Amino acid sequence: MEKKTYERPIIKPLNSGLMNKFGTRTEYTPKTHIDGVKVKDLLAEFGSPLFVMSEDKIRQNIQSAQRIFETRYPKVQFAWSYKTNYLNAVCNVFHQEGSWGEVVSMFEYNKALKNGVPADKILFNGPDKTDDDLKTAVKNDSPIHIDHLDELYRLIEISDEMHIKPRVAIRVNMDTGIYPMWDRFGFNYENGEAWDAINKIMATDKLNLIGLHCHIGTFMLTPSAYGVAASKLSALALNIKKRYDKVITYIDMGGGFASKNTLKGSYQLGTDAVPDIEEYAEQITSSILNAGFETDELPYLYLETGRALVDDAGFLLGSVISNKRLSDGRRSTILDFGVNILFTAFWYDHKISPAQEFSQYTEDTVLYGPLCMNIDVVRENVSMPPLNAGDNVVVHYVGAYNITQSMQFISLRPAVVMIDTKGKPHKIKSSETLEDVEKNELLPTHLNKFEL
Amino acid sequence: MKIRKNVAVSDSGFLFNPLTGDSFSVNPIGQTIISSFKENKPESEILENILEEYRVDKNTAEKDLNDFKRMLENYKLID
Numbered sequence: 001m002e003k004k005t006y007e008r009p010i011i012k013p014l015n016s017g018l019m020n021k022f023g024t025r026t027e028y029t030p031k032t033h034i035d036g037v038k039v040k041d042l043l044a045e046f047g048s049p050l051f052v053m054s055e056d057k058i059r060q061n062i063q064s065a066q067r068i069f070e071t072r073y074p075k076v077q078f079a080w081s082y083k084t085n086y087l088n089a090v091c092n093v094f095h096q097e098g099s100w101g102e103v104v105s106m107f108e109y110n111k112a113l114k115n116g117v118p119a120d121k122i123l124f125n126g127p128d129k130t131d132d133d134l135k136t137a138v139k140n141d142s143p144i145h146i147d148h149l150d151e152l153y154r155l156i157e158i159s160d161e162m163h164i165k166p167r168v169a170i171r172v173n174m175d176t177g178i179y180p181m182w183d184r185f186g187f188n189y190e191n192g193e194a195w196d197a198i199n200k201i202m203a204t205d206k207l208n209l210i211g212l213h214c215h216i217g218t219f220m221l222t223p224s225a226y227g228v229a230a231s232k233l234s235a236l237a238l239n240i241k242k243r244y245d246k247v248i249t250y251i252d253m254g255g256g257f258a259s260k261n262t263l264k265g266s267y268q269l270g271t272d273a274v275p276d277i278e279e280y281a282e283q284i285t286s287s288i289l290n291a292g293f294e295t296d297e298l299p300y301l302y303l304e305t306g307r308a309l310v311d312d313a314g315f316l317l318g319s320v321i322s323n324k325r326l327s328d329g330r331r332s333t334i335l336d337f338g339v340n341i342l343f344t345a346f347w348y349d350h351k352i353s354p355a356q357e358f359s360q361y362t363e364d365t366v367l368y369g370p371l372c373m374n375i376d377v378v379r380e381n382v383s384m385p386p387l388n389a390g391d392n393v394v395v396h397y398v399g400a401y402n403i404t405q406s407m408q409f410i411s412l413r414p415a416v417v418m419i420d421t422k423g424k425p426h427k428i429k430s431s432e433t434l435e436d437v438e439k440n441e442l443l444p445t446h447l448n449k450f451e452l
Numbered sequence: 453m454k455i456r457k458n459v460a461v462s463d464s465g466f467l468f469n470p471l472t473g474d475s476f477s478v479n480p481i482g483q484t485i486i487s488s489f490k491e492n493k494p495e496s497e498i499l500e501n502i503l504e505e506y507r508v509d510k511n512t513a514e515k516d517l518n519d520f521k522r523m524l525e526n527y528k529l530i531d
């Protein structure tokens with residue numbers, strides 16, 4: 001058979017010319033499906049706006065983070081940071097993947113217990129632990145991360161009263177070369193406060209010092225800061241061993257790895273600018289491995305990673321209410337969700353995609369929420385294709401801190417759906433009702449009636 | 453090499469990625485390559501088929517195949 005004339009394989013985009021100011025087109029591709037489920041179907045079934053969590057993505061994230069750390073270090077334990085997203089369905093996906101719980105209040109502590117996390121696998125952080133909270137944690141043998149001296153002294157007294165030796169860690173803050181330095185939590189390393197607290201604990205014999213904890217900040221873009229922090233905690237642990245012959249069980253590096261969002265004012269898209277988890281892992285694990293621990297005395301590495309594990313597993317779906325032309329000629333689009341449920345709009349320039357096909361023309365647009373408040377800006381300046389009333393949009397990377405920090409303000413909070421690993425949506429939180437919101441209100445009888 | 457499972461190629465060489473909404477035009481040899489990837493054929497076999505069907509030397513074909521693969525990746529058509 002005669003061979004055909006050769007032409008090299010060619011693929012050519014048909015909708016070229018859609019460059020945005022960052023030089024990428026991804027923001028302008030429609031997001032029509034999430035995990036195989038049509039965005040329009042989700043909105044039709046569960047209403048608009050709607051939060052959607054991807055179970056598959058959460059599992060991928062935690063499995064990948066575990067792999068990244070476990071291939072570099074032999075003893076790794078993740079603890080799910082409840083405040084990041086404490087919907088029970090979300091927490092339980094993490095617990096099924098082996099994560100313990102990390103809490104900063106009795107409310108979160110009780111939530112973790114109720115979810116079935118064994119009390120000795122709940123790390124109790126935070127500056128606000130009442131006497132009752134401390135006693136509960138002591139009775140349950142939960143590791144208590146001491147934040148300040150008052151708590152330390154109080155715990156010594158409680159230990160005396162209860163005849164139990166609580167398992168404790170101290171939270172350490174330090175200079176890692178990052179500003180602002182988070183020095184309001186825990187005991188300072190450089191000025192000797194941390195070492196004083198350790199001496200105090202070792203001198204009383206009332207507390208069992210098992211760990212050292214730090215959380216150097218959040219959305220940290222400099223992995224080397226973790227290397228510094230891990231070295232300093234390791235130095236403390238080795239000093240404790242030398243001085244008191246006491247082996248510290250764990251070093252807890254807290255959270256703070258950046259998610260894929262774009263910080264306001266950043267010139268690079270978050271997806272391009274943020275370090276990979278590998279970079280943080282490399283810093284942390286090599287610092288500990290090189291610190292000089294005996295092999296059989298290597299501490300466990302605990303991680304309380306929050307946003308980096310859940311942000312990109314969450315989407316906010318919403319609808320266009322209307323378009324307006326502002327007095328300066330800019331287009332503005334009003335959406336049915338605002339900063340009441342998208343708290344992180346204050347920090348991030350969220351990636352927002354239309355949920356339907358659109359033409360190649362884009363316009364500079366301001367995206368507003370529906371609240372009658374000037375602060376209710378979802379995106380100050382985004383180049384969007386023309387959206388019509390009734391069109392839908394998808395906000396990306398909203399899985400961290402939005403559901404836990406959302407405000408019931410002016411309107412009711414929306415439902416949350418989780419798409420399971422087989423592509424089936426499950427409602428994991430119903431939308432709020434008037435009854436929910438008024439449940440705790442009391443009306444004095446003299447205010448029962450009025451005439452107008 | 454795995455083409456995303458929702459990506460559809462028509463006989464006329466029109467390719468649509470429902471995940472991103474992007475559409476592309478592909479020439480016939482490109483179509484054949486994409487179909488072969490969809491059938492999970494190993495690259496060595498794809499290359500052999502090209503050499504059998506077209507008047508082209510191995511080096512050129514291999515270089516072009518690699519370049520094409522890179523473009524598919526670039527357009528996020530590959531998992």
Ligand SMILES: Cc1ncc(COP(=O)(O)O)c(C=O)c1O
Nearest residue numbers: 081215218255256304305306307
């Ligand atoms: C003590 C502690 N651990 C973990 C986290 C989770 O942080 P991130 O979501 O930045 O990973 C926080 C959040 O502020 C925290 O305060």
